[in-house]
Amino acid sequence: MRWTSSIRNLFLMPAVVWVLVFTIFPLGYSLYAAFHTVTSETVVNRMEVPRLDKEGNPVLRSDGTPRMKTEVVRETVTNWEFVGLGNFARLFTDKVLHEAIKVTAIFVGVGLAVQMTLGLALALLFNRNMPGRSLLRTIMILPIFATPVAAGYLFFTIFYEEGGPLGWTGIPWLSSPHWALVSVIIVDIWQWTPFCFLVFLAALQGIPDELMEAAKLDTNSSWSTFRNIVLPLMMPTIVIVLLLRFAEAMKVFDIVASLTVGGPGNATQSLSYLAFRTGLRFFDVGYASAIAYTLLALVMVVVTILFKRIRTIYA
Amino acid sequence: MNGMRTLLAGASTLALLAGPALAGEFVEWQDDGGAIIKLSPEYDSAEIRLSAEDLGGLFGPDELPFEGDEITVLTLDSGPKGGISGPLYAFRPVFEELSGASVDIALVPISELYTKIFLDLRNGTGEYDGMIVGAFMYGDLIDGNYILPIDDWRESGDFPAWSYDVMPDSLRNIYTWDGVGYGVLNDADGQVLYYRRDLLTDPEHQAAFKAEYGYDIPVPPDTLQHLRDIAAYFDGKNFDDNDAEPDSGVVLHLKVREQGLYHFMTLATSFAVTPGELSETQGVYWFNPTDMTPLINSPGHVKALEYLKDLAQFGPDAQVSWSLGEAWDYFLRGKAVFNFSYGDVAPLAQDETRSNIRGKIGSTILPASDTYWDMNQEEFITTDEPRKVGNVTGGSWHGTVSVLSDAPEATYAFWSLMATKPISKWLATYGWNGVDPGYDYQFLEPVGEAKLEDYLAAGWDETDVKEYLAAYYENFNAETMLPYLRITGTQEYYDILDSNLSAAMSGAKTPQDALDDTAAAWQQVTDRLGREKQLEAYQKAIGWQG
Numbered sequence: 001m002r003w004t005s006s007i008r009n010l011f012l013m014p015a016v017v018w019v020l021v022f023t024i025f026p027l028g029y030s031l032y033a034a035f036h037t038v039t040s041e042t043v044v045n046r047m048e049v050p051r052l053d054k055e056g057n058p059v060l061r062s063d064g065t066p067r068m069k070t071e072v073v074r075e076t077v078t079n080w081e082f083v084g085l086g087n088f089a090r091l092f093t094d095k096v097l098h099e100a101i102k103v104t105a106i107f108v109g110v111g112l113a114v115q116m117t118l119g120l121a122l123a124l125l126f127n128r129n130m131p132g133r134s135l136l137r138t139i140m141i142l143p144i145f146a147t148p149v150a151a152g153y154l155f156f157t158i159f160y161e162e163g164g165p166l167g168w169t170g171i172p173w174l175s176s177p178h179w180a181l182v183s184v185i186i187v188d189i190w191q192w193t194p195f196c197f198l199v200f201l202a203a204l205q206g207i208p209d210e211l212m213e214a215a216k217l218d219t220n221s222s223w224s225t226f227r228n229i230v231l232p233l234m235m236p237t238i239v240i241v242l243l244l245r246f247a248e249a250m251k252v253f254d255i256v257a258s259l260t261v262g263g264p265g266n267a268t269q270s271l272s273y274l275a276f277r278t279g280l281r282f283f284d285v286g287y288a289s290a291i292a293y294t295l296l297a298l299v300m301v302v303v304t305i306l307f308k309r310i311r312t313i314y315a
Numbered sequence: 316m317n318g319m320r321t322l323l324a325g326a327s328t329l330a331l332l333a334g335p336a337l338a339g340e341f342v343e344w345q346d347d348g349g350a351i352i353k354l355s356p357e358y359d360s361a362e363i364r365l366s367a368e369d370l371g372g373l374f375g376p377d378e379l380p381f382e383g384d385e386i387t388v389l390t391l392d393s394g395p396k397g398g399i400s401g402p403l404y405a406f407r408p409v410f411e412e413l414s415g416a417s418v419d420i421a422l423v424p425i426s427e428l429y430t431k432i433f434l435d436l437r438n439g440t441g442e443y444d445g446m447i448v449g450a451f452m453y454g455d456l457i458d459g460n461y462i463l464p465i466d467d468w469r470e471s472g473d474f475p476a477w478s479y480d481v482m483p484d485s486l487r488n489i490y491t492w493d494g495v496g497y498g499v500l501n502d503a504d505g506q507v508l509y510y511r512r513d514l515l516t517d518p519e520h521q522a523a524f525k526a527e528y529g530y531d532i533p534v535p536p537d538t539l540q541h542l543r544d545i546a547a548y549f550d551g552k553n554f555d556d557n558d559a560e561p562d563s564g565v566v567l568h569l570k571v572r573e574q575g576l577y578h579f580m581t582l583a584t585s586f587a588v589t590p591g592e593l594s595e596t597q598g599v600y601w602f603n604p605t606d607m608t609p610l611i612n613s614p615g616h617v618k619a620l621e622y623l624k625d626l627a628q629f630g631p632d633a634q635v636s637w638s639l640g641e642a643w644d645y646f647l648r649g650k651a652v653f654n655f656s657y658g659d660v661a662p663l664a665q666d667e668t669r670s671n672i673r674g675k676i677g678s679t680i681l682p683a684s685d686t687y688w689d690m691n692q693e694e695f696i697t698t699d700e701p702r703k704v705g706n707v708t709g710g711s712w713h714g715t716v717s718v719l720s721d722a723p724e725a726t727y728a729f730w731s732l733m734a735t736k737p738i739s740k741w742l743a744t745y746g747w748n749g750v751d752p753g754y755d756y757q758f759l760e761p762v763g764e765a766k767l768e769d770y771l772a773a774g775w776d777e778t779d780v781k782e783y784l785a786a787y788y789e790n791f792n793a794e795t796m797l798p799y800l801r802i803t804g805t806q807e808y809y810d811i812l813d814s815n816l817s818a819a820m821s822g823a824k825t826p827q828d829a830l831d832d833t834a835a836a837w838q839q840v841t842d843r844l845g846r847e848k849q850l851e852a853y854q855k856a857i858g859w860q861g
Contacts, residue, residue: 040437040438041459069724071721162641175632176822177818177823261573262572263570264818265819265821267823277810281806
């Protein structure tokens with residue numbers, strides 16, 4: 001059978017529709033919203049109609065008059081008021097937003113540094129023969145399967161200062177602004193270090209044995225082998241993991257929502273959480289879209305830099 | 316509670332003597348047109364008698380006035396036995412049997428309730444026929460015409476009977492808007508001071524306190540400054556018998572976005588409101604009523620926050636991240652001398668399965684500061700007779716009917732069944748269910764209609780309940796009240812204040828900076844929502860005549 005262009009297009013159609021509906025449309029819609037103040041109102045018309053019984057006859061009151069019921073006809077009207085760059089201008093004067101950017105930057109910077117380092121160290125540790133390695137490896141990756149909200153609530157009980165399992169430390173895990181941010185980062189590290197570990201381990205095991213044996217002939221230094229052989233070979237994997245984790249960490253929401261609700265004050269309020277609250281708590285949809293686009297821009301800049309780095313490595 | 320069971324047994328006997336005409340699983344009709352409603356064993360199989368007048372004209376042994384109607388009501392999630400949502404579960408089967416309608420109860424955490432309600436209303440989805448709302452949502456609800464007025468139904472005689480006349484003005488004002496009824500009687504929120512009566516009256520502590528501070532412990536505390544001294548005296552002592560850990564002078568619920576701001580709101584009134592007839596400088600708390608300039612960073616408010624911070628040092632450090640339940644639990648375990656909070660605490664204290672302080676809990680209207688900021692003279696004034704200021708702080712959670720409902724009458728009927736006097740009174744006396752007292756028939760004689768025996772039979776300690784009801788009566792009927800903010804965007808104004816208060820209480824900002832930041836952000840919100848429109852709404856809300 002010849003694959004005509006129309007058949008090919010037909011098979012492509014689901015993917016095109018998917019991208020249009022679930023990627024392009026939300027992006028376009030939120031971009032449009034970012035340049036507007038969006039308000040909506042519901043116009044309701046209510047009509048009194050006779051209440052009918054199962055046989056379709058009017059239900060009567062004791063005085064013989066029909067019992068009425070209400071039928072509602074409603075129409076929601078959304079008003080879009082163009083405000084140009086007004087919502088984006090607010091970004092520069094909004095102290096809460098600046099705080100959220102700082103919180104997100106610390107969360108991503110510290111969290112990723114620890115996750116990558118720890119993940120690599122654990123991968124190196126588990127990339128050698130040791131008793132119970134398979135069992136330990138399985139246990140190691142369990143946190144990945146927990147939903148972040150569940151992890152947040154789990155750690156809420158662990159960090160509970162009055163009688164929680166870590167209460168004896170005397171550390172104000174959730175009541176101090178600084179420690180609360182540390183707590184959120186710890187949960188993220190707990191959940192995502194296994195992911196880094198798993199991918200790094202796979203990359204390590206993909207390094208040809210001959211290469212390692214040849215390196216051993218040249219030097220006895222493990223550090224030298226790691227720095228000159230292992231690290232360069234793993235670099236594409238490291239950058240990919242960094243990229244994936246960066247994009248994911250920048251969107252942190254669930255842990256914050258379940259563990260600290262952004263507090264104390266706004267000490268753990270991330271950009272995503274702020275955008276959510278601005279849009280769905282205060283219904284300031286235009287400004288929430290502007291915040292979301294700022295987040296997107298930040299992610300895009302870093303991702304572009306990382307992609308360039310990947311290209312350089314492969315070149 | 317054995318007393319409660321005795322009461323119920325008595326009620327059952329009376330019901331049998333009256334002679335059942337028609338017995339259903341949850342409703343037993345009487346010959347006089349009234350009915351005995353029977354709750355499930357989860358609610359101790361309680362039985363409550365409603366007269367024909369209580370039930371209204373639509374309901375009767377052969378009537379199913381809302382047969383086939385399906386309604387969905389939204390409430391904050393405390394579970395089937397918890398606060399506010401519990402009574403809905405308790406009375407749902409009763410209502411379904413009475414009306415023929417079916418009721419679906421949708422639950423969301425309190426932190427998401429506002430979002431759920433307004434997403435539904437703004438998008439016109441109409442998923443919920445009725446919502447349990449907090450009174451602070453009225454500005455947005457009325458502005459969007461999202462809820463239906465209920466006076467015609469209430470006055471028709473068709474529906475279960477209840478009245479706004481049983482409410483003190485302070486509560487009536489927040490259940491209505493511009494004289495029109497929208498909310499169906501349910502909960503009555505306000506904060507009073509709870510204290511450990513046994514400790515404050517203990518002769519040894521009294522002598523030691525006097526030696527240290529030079530005056531007798533006033534019982535109950537008469538000013539906030541005395542309260543601070545007492546909290547400081549007890550803090551760090553191990554006065555409960557349950558563990559070897561030192562205990563606290565006070566415990567607060569300060570978690571951000573979990574009602575933490577209400578402590579400050581209540582407490583700041585006596586520091587920040589200049590007494591006198593309502594004017595630009597008197598009787599105002601939130602905004603200047605001529606131009607919507609925030610007053611929240613006035614010297615009085617700042618001093619109040621400094622006081623709150625000072626007081627909080629005599630509580631557990633973790634309270635900065637505690638919501639209501641955690642702080643209440645700490646107090647109920649006997650680990651703090653003071654807690655100022657809602658009407659839930661005293662009922663919870665009666666339950667000895669979770670409380671060590673039954674018979675030891677005193678209640679009083681929140682003491683006032685002996686120093687306040689006078690906006691006329693622009694200086695702090697110290698007085699020998701501080702004004703006690705009442706408050707209706709909180710949500711006073713109650714049912715409303717959505718304008719999008721296809722079955723508004725059935726929804727109203729469900730809410731109004733729980734508002735009838737016998738049920739409302741039962742809710743006030745029977746254990747903890749989040750529905751707190753505030754109405755005439757819930758207060759003790761002579762100021763109210765309730766009899767002490769009703770409460771004793773339900774398991775209350777006599778002194779506890781007397782003080783508790785007296786404190787709430789005084790609070791709701793105080794001459795000076797904390798003005799209740801009910802303008803469009805109240806949730807956002809509150810949220811900004813809440814975040815900044817939390818930052819101050821956790822040490823991230825000074826009180827002055829926190830309230831300055833609040834004022835600046837409020838200005839932006841007011842400008843965005845429309846200063847003229849907001850001003851008009853605020854003036855109406857506080858009864859400003861110009």
